[in-house]
Amino acid sequence: MAVVADFPAYPEWAGQVKKAEVLETGADGRASRVRFVLDAGVISDEYVLGYDWDDDAGVSWRMAEAGKMVSGLTGSYRLTDNGGGTEVTYDLAVDLKVPMIGMIKRKAEKVIVDTALKGLKRRVESR
Numbered sequence: 001m002a003v004v005a006d007f008p009a010y011p012e013w014a015g016q017v018k019k020a021e022v023l024e025t026g027a028d029g030r031a032s033r034v035r036f037v038l039d040a041g042v043i044s045d046e047y048v049l050g051y052d053w054d055d056d057a058g059v060s061w062r063m064a065e066a067g068k069m070v071s072g073l074t075g076s077y078r079l080t081d082n083g084g085g086t087e088v089t090y091d092l093a094v095d096l097k098v099p100m101i102g103m104i105k106r107k108a109e110k111v112i113v114d115t116a117l118k119g120l121k122r123r124v125e126s127r
Helices: 007-013 102-125
Strands: 017-025 031-040 043-054 058-065 070-081 086-096
Touching (some): 007 017, 043 070, 086 102
Antiparallel strands (some): 043 058
16 A cells, blocks of 8 residues: 555656645545646646545545546555455546547546556566
8 A cells, every 4th residue: 555655656657647746644644635747648637636545455536626627536446465465456437528438438447547557566566
């Protein structure tokens, strides 16, 4: 969970994230609001997400301040110790202000999920 919680380092491993700035922290010291600057080719935006932490078992987020293009974003990471490592379950839903054909939206979500999981795996393995 340390890699997931290290928002300022996201630009180093989460391809489309150009900046992640912690705006507020909770009583546990973890980020509760984070501003992101995203550049994913056709989607460049800035928005704020709110975070809810479940100790080291997981984290969920939701849109706190919409961007110019991204109108909704919810998701979560769930971590499960499987003895020889950790299984990560990633969930993501993105809504855009511009209309998008369902097939294209699903493909974009798949690219984001694949990129996030591969980047997270590389980052964890490099530590």
